[in-house]
Amino acid sequence: MTYSPLTTYTLRLGDTCLVLAQRLTAWCGHAPELEIDLALANIGLDLLGQARNFLSYAAELQGAEFDEDKLAFGRDEREYRNVLLAEQPNGDFADTLMRQYLLDAWHVVLFERLALSRDAQLAAIAAKAIKEVRYHLRFSRGWLVRLGNGTEFSQQKMQHSLNKLWRFSGEMFEADELEIELAQLGIAVDPRTLRTTWEEEVFGTLLAATLVKPQEAQYRTGGKQGLHTEHLGPLLADMQYLQRAYPNQQW
Amino acid sequence: MSKVHWPLYEVFIRSKQGLSHRHVGSLHAADEQMALENARDAYTRRSEGCSIWVVKASEIIASQSEERGAFFDPAETKIYRHPTFYTIPDGIEHM
Numbered sequence: 001m002t003y004s005p006l007t008t009y010t011l012r013l014g015d016t017c018l019v020l021a022q023r024l025t026a027w028c029g030h031a032p033e034l035e036i037d038l039a040l041a042n043i044g045l046d047l048l049g050q051a052r053n054f055l056s057y058a059a060e061l062q063g064a065e066f067d068e069d070k071l072a073f074g075r076d077e078r079e080y081r082n083v084l085l086a087e088q089p090n091g092d093f094a095d096t097l098m099r100q101y102l103l104d105a106w107h108v109v110l111f112e113r114l115a116l117s118r119d120a121q122l123a124a125i126a127a128k129a130i131k132e133v134r135y136h137l138r139f140s141r142g143w144l145v146r147l148g149n150g151t152e153f154s155q156q157k158m159q160h161s162l163n164k165l166w167r168f169s170g171e172m173f174e175a176d177e178l179e180i181e182l183a184q185l186g187i188a189v190d191p192r193t194l195r196t197t198w199e200e201e202v203f204g205t206l207l208a209a210t211l212v213k214p215q216e217a218q219y220r221t222g223g224k225q226g227l228h229t230e231h232l233g234p235l236l237a238d239m240q241y242l243q244r245a246y247p248n249q250q251w
Numbered sequence: 252m253s254k255v256h257w258p259l260y261e262v263f264i265r266s267k268q269g270l271s272h273r274h275v276g277s278l279h280a281a282d283e284q285m286a287l288e289n290a291r292d293a294y295t296r297r298s299e300g301c302s303i304w305v306v307k308a309s310e311i312i313a314s315q316s317e318e319r320g321a322f323f324d325p326a327e328t329k330i331y332r333h334p335t336f337y338t339i340p341d342g343i344e345h346m
Contacts, residue, residue, distance in 0.1 A: 033257070033279065034278075034279070035280065035285075035289040035292070038289070038292045038293050039288065039289065039292045042296065138288070139288055142284055142285065142288065146281065146282070146285070
């Protein structure tokens with residue numbers, strides 16, 4: 001399946017929201033506390049809504065025979081365009097939280113800029129999403145600082161999660177030709193220009209949480225080109241089970 | 252995680268049309284900020300309100316039910332304490 005540059009860009013944004021939402025749903029009924037359970041479900045639903053907006057637009061760009069469901073349930077991992085960070089396993093609460101925080105901080109700066117896009121639909125989706133992701137960031141930042149300053153054990157766990165996930169953070173600021181071209185047209189946000197603002201937020205919070213920024217600079221990339229870690233395949237097999245077993249089933 | 256460090260908070264919400272905060276329920280949280288966030292997630296997702304108060308349950312002093320008689324009954328027989336002799340003009344809301 002070939003997609004236009006704009007469709008591909010829209011899919012990258014939508015797939016990241018969708019995959020992260022799918023990850024968060026797995027916490028349902030399993031979170032450490034009742035209140036956290038509700039919070040994670042809420043964040044997951046926000047992201048699912050954002051994913052639907054992006055995927056509906058991508059389907060519209062793609063043509064008549066497409067819709068959001070076909071895109072969500074009819075593509076395999078090589079066609080998924082999410083950043084690798086989003087597909088990482090939930091692990092424990094610290095892992096989930098760290099993944100969430102790094103992505104929330106990115107989503108906030110990304111959507112603030114995307115809301116100024118020359119593409120009216122992308123701008124509208126981003127403008128709606130910005131309120132939600134600001135709240136997500138407030139939640140995940142608060143927990144990061146809380147657990148970083150918690151017990152020795154909670155601080156260790158947070159540091160461990162940070163060290164584990166840091167190598168996936170570089171991809172969010174990597175631009176390929178497609179994004180550079182769309183950015184020059186004023187449609188996309190050049191991801192390289194987001195890094196400074198993101199680092200200000202993240203480094204400040206890590207300091208407040210008594211966590212040490214990992215020195216590792218070996219970033220893992222490829223998600224936006226459809227080259228994923230070993231974790232996305234099983235996630236999609238789970239998510240797409242019904243459509244794979246009963247193609248085009250409707251209800 | 253143990254609930255030892257998660258005290259109980261009572262939640263009060265003022266709805267969009269409301270004049271005052273109403274008690275809507277309670278929740279556990281580790282600190283005030285988390286209590287506000289939890290309250291928002293648990294009690295205002297269907298745009299029930301525009302203002303949230305959270306108060307540590309330990310801060311609330313309640314009247315005792317065994318003192319109910321002394322507290323509330325004396326007013327029952329004193330009709331001059333009840334504003335029942337006034338008519339309210341049309342167009343006055345929230346009374």
